[in-house]
Amino acid sequence: MRQMISFPCGDDLLAGTLDTGELATAILIVSGGNEIRSGAFAGQATMAAHFAALGYPVFRFDRRGVGESEGLNTGFENSADDIAAAVAAFRNAAPRTERIVAFGNCDAASALALFHHKLSIDALILANAWVIDAPSGDAAQSPVPNADAIRARYWARLKNPRSLIDLLTGKIDLRKLAGGLASAARKQPASGLAAELATALARSAVPITVLVAQRDTTAMAFMGAWQSGIFADVQARPDVRLAQFDTASHGFADAASRHWLFEQIQSQCQAPFNPSPVKESERRE
Template sequence: MNAVTTSAYRQQSLNFSCEGQTLQAVLTLPSAPATSPGDLGVLVVVGGPQYRAGSHRQFTLLARELARQGFPVLRFDHRGMGDSSGPLHDFKQITPDIGTAIEAFQSAHPGLRRVVIWGLCDAASAALMYWQRSRDPRIAGLCLLNPWVRSEASLAKATVKHYYLDRLKQPEFWKKLLSGRVAGAALRDLIGNLRRARGAGAGTRAAASMNFQQEMALAWTELKSPLLLILSGRDLTAKEFLEHAQADAAWQGLLQAPHVTRTDFPEADHTFSNAQARDQVAQATAAWLCVKVNSSAAQVSARS
């Protein structure tokens, strides 16, 4: 087990087993005595084609910042990703990975009693599905960034609204169109997207394509623990999510639910790739952990 210690955090590698495969993880712990309750930790779930460091080392830097503020953090590669063994599993298949990661987290940090799952994109979707399937009482909250709800129709609708309509407002587009510099393929693409978007409203999507979105909505509805929703302003995935939440009956009112805290970063891209956006996410996460998650736990303790 490799370890790194600084004045602000301690970091060590560890591995654990999930259904016969070996998963690799990094545990980051506060070096100083915790100023926040020591029983609360953050599990970073990896989504998309990335591993436990995250795009632009976002997960590594997030873990170190949260540890500086007193929160232990575990980030790991699920089966088939990064340095973990086994065939690749997509976000709908990693419920066992998340469960065994929480077990490993508790084994490595015995004082841990409550866990917040932090996930970006389809990892946010996986976090909701984990809670829906397990109803794990250790889950003290979910931090979800740009959740993934994509279907063919939702992508078409968001593309038409947030790409093509913006293009139609640009004089340069019309100059190209009139001069013949806009290819016929681009116009056919627009027409195809319009048809797919109209299909979404007519209810032509297959039920199977909606299964995971419905599962996410059910988890969001029934979860009573705090939920932090972080959305990027310059991200089609975030716009798709908002479109879906506004249009689908199962999502009506969920973004305004009392347990939900929403934070928007208008200038951020999908992975919060610049230093300012990355630091804003870390600070928003830490503030929510301190104010919402810990106060929620205190209220529950007072009622019991």
């Protein structure tokens, strides 16, 4: 059953949607960019229906200033209170919930990474996390490729036999190709946001699944940061898992990508859960 819920966040009322389920593990979906809670092409609504049919309660919401929610939209960097209010509303609406697995794509993944330690969240699923330093709210709107994304794109083109034919027949401008390769060769320092995510995830107390759409520009930038060494402490943790899928779909919108994404989420939901005494005491407070 699907229910519309209003809940407070400071002086504002936020809009949420609960898909009910009987299981004790529940799924919180956090929207990326300025996307409403149904998701692009109703992708998040479809996800919620899918997992609710399997018995998982699922909650999604519009943060302040987005969709049906009141207030001022100040971007993902300032969404900690919105997510906290959504978690509280979710637990109140689904009181049998013992464990919340939180999913976010793009800057929603970044927000969860940054703020989850303040929240009653038990596991993270972070897809195509946004690591490019950009003004608030621009993440989903302006996926500016950095050197890592440029390198990945050129490498993919050079591996394509068709590109060799285009090169030999003069269809590829050699001067532009040389300039592009020179740009791709330049090493960029890790962004400030990437460093913040690395620090937050290294001190996290919950299991983390990192999902990557291999040919997505935002994901390429993330993988450049992931492989740069700043995430070394995160990668060393036994409860951190990285999974990649060969798609250019940022939102895993095609059927094959969506099937893979749902499998990854269900795998995390089915993982053993041992709540820490600290978390339980925090909840009682």
